[in-house]
Amino acid sequence: MPNAFSVNRREEGSVVILSLVGFLDAHTAPLFEKAIGDEHTSGRNEIVADCAGLTYISSAGLGVFMSFLEEIREAGGDLKLAAIIPKVYQVFEVLGFPALFDIAPSVEQALVNFSNGIRGGE
Amino acid sequence: MGYDHFRYPDGRLGLCVADVSGKGVPAALFMTMTKGVLAAARHDSGDWPSVLTELNGHLGGVARRRSFVTMAAASIDPVSGVVDHVRAGHNPVLWRRAARGESVFLKPAGLGLGLAGNASFARVLRMERIQLEPRDALVFYSDGITEAMNEAREQFGEERLCQVVEDCDGRDAASTEAAILAAVRAFMGKSPPHDDMTLFVGRFD
Numbered sequence: 001m002p003n004a005f006s007v008n009r010r011e012e013g014s015v016v017i018l019s020l021v022g023f024l025d026a027h028t029a030p031l032f033e034k035a036i037g038d039e040h041t042s043g044r045n046e047i048v049a050d051c052a053g054l055t056y057i058s059s060a061g062l063g064v065f066m067s068f069l070e071e072i073r074e075a076g077g078d079l080k081l082a083a084i085i086p087k088v089y090q091v092f093e094v095l096g097f098p099a100l101f102d103i104a105p106s107v108e109q110a111l112v113n114f115s116n117g118i119r120g121g122e
Numbered sequence: 123m124g125y126d127h128f129r130y131p132d133g134r135l136g137l138c139v140a141d142v143s144g145k146g147v148p149a150a151l152f153m154t155m156t157k158g159v160l161a162a163a164r165h166d167s168g169d170w171p172s173v174l175t176e177l178n179g180h181l182g183g184v185a186r187r188r189s190f191v192t193m194a195a196a197s198i199d200p201v202s203g204v205v206d207h208v209r210a211g212h213n214p215v216l217w218r219r220a221a222r223g224e225s226v227f228l229k230p231a232g233l234g235l236g237l238a239g240n241a242s243f244a245r246v247l248r249m250e251r252i253q254l255e256p257r258d259a260l261v262f263y264s265d266g267i268t269e270a271m272n273e274a275r276e277q278f279g280e281e282r283l284c285q286v287v288e289d290c291d292g293r294d295a296a297s298t299e300a301a302i303l304a305a306v307r308a309f310m311g312k313s314p315p316h317d318d319m320t321l322f323v324g325r326f327d
Contacts, residue, residue: 026145058317059143059265063189066237095192095211096233099246 007035015046015114017107021053024061033064036079040068045077048110052083057091069100078102078119082110126157128164130197136164138195139262139320141212143234149189156181156191156235170195170208171247174235178210178243181236190236194262203254203326208247210235213265216283220257220291225284228252254326259298261287266317270306273313278306295325 005028008019016039024032039047049065065079072079082104084092092098102120104110128136140156142149156177163176174193181191192212198205207215211234214227230250233243254260261283270278286305290298299321306319 059141059190059192060145062234063143066190094213096231096237096246099231099233099242100238 005031007032009035012111015048015111016044017048017050019050019053023056024054024064025056025058026060029060029064032061033067036064036068040072040075045072045075046114047072047077047079048107049079049081050083050107051081051088052085054085054088057088062091062095065097065101073119078114080104080110080113080120082107126160133200135198135200136195137198137262137322138193139212139264139322140191140193141264141320142191143189152185152189152191155184170197170206171244171249174208174210174232174247175240175244178235179240182239185236190234192234196260198324203258205252205254205260207250207252208232210247211237213263213268216261216263216287217252218259218261218287218291219255220259221255225288227280256327257292258326259287259290259295260324261302262322264318264320266319267302267306267321269317270310270319271313271316272309273311278309282309295323298325299323
């Protein structure tokens with residue numbers, strides 16, 4: 001039986017917040033990929049991935065975070081990660097994500113970082 | 123998932139364990155390509171940071187960030203016990219220091235291969251040198267080992283891995299490897315495999 005996963009969307013000014021809930025793996029990654037892709041193609045490139053409800057992430061899920069990062073930054077935006085639970089943060093950390101992404105402890109802090117023009121990584 | 127090993131002309135053992143993102147035929151083809159590029163890159167250069175940076179450039183160009191490879195690699199001198207180790211986003215290698223009664227996860231900084239451009243990759247990557255002592259063990263593994271789930275959807279985890287390896291102090295590499303796999307299977311019970319598993323255990327005598 002597929003694992004449960006959902007993406008909930010809301011806006012805070014010019015920033016789109018995508019709240020991830022459940023298991024992000026090979027089965028559910030296309031849902032998240034479509035959510036980010038839809039924002040990018042509609043010109044919304046300031047995105048926060050709210051990971052407070054993300055309980056598991058596999059390598060396929062990690063690939064989604066990378067897949068649009070370059071395009072989003074080239075368009076002048078950023079993809080920020082926020083509120084990652086420790087178990088999932090450990091996976092991000094092993095892969096080296098803290099050197100690539102702006103990772104905030106909360107969605108509110110990520111929004112502040114957008115206001116201050118802070119970007120992660122490259 | 124895959125691993126490769128080779129001998130340097132000076133007698134050292136080169137070893138790498140790697141895992142490609144995703145599953146199925148595309149992932150298998152990507153790993154095959156990785157092994158090919160690795161074989162070519164290590165002929166051009168003897169040091170791991172250069173080899174991995176070259177590999178990073180090739181994989182990033184092909185996959186355009188949508189697939190990536192994690193890798194733990196080491197050069198092991200079987201006589202002196204000196205180990206040079208790099209980690210490109212892979213699960214940290216477990217170093218069991220049997221004589222000291224300590225278990226250490228080696229976490230030199232490094233990004234997954236193909237995730238970022240070569241400048242960022244090389245800026246982050248660090249090589250770590252350790253000195254093995256008699257009876258020490260090195261355990262390279264894929265996340266299929268530590269993320270194996272039981273019927274309650276709990277993960278096997280690093281703590282259980284450490285405990286099994288600690289219990290194997292004084293045993294050889296083959297029986298340590300068998301004990302780890304047996305412990306993972308016992309933990310999983312009747313739950314189906316979630317991911318493939320790769321495991322390498324080395325014991326320094």
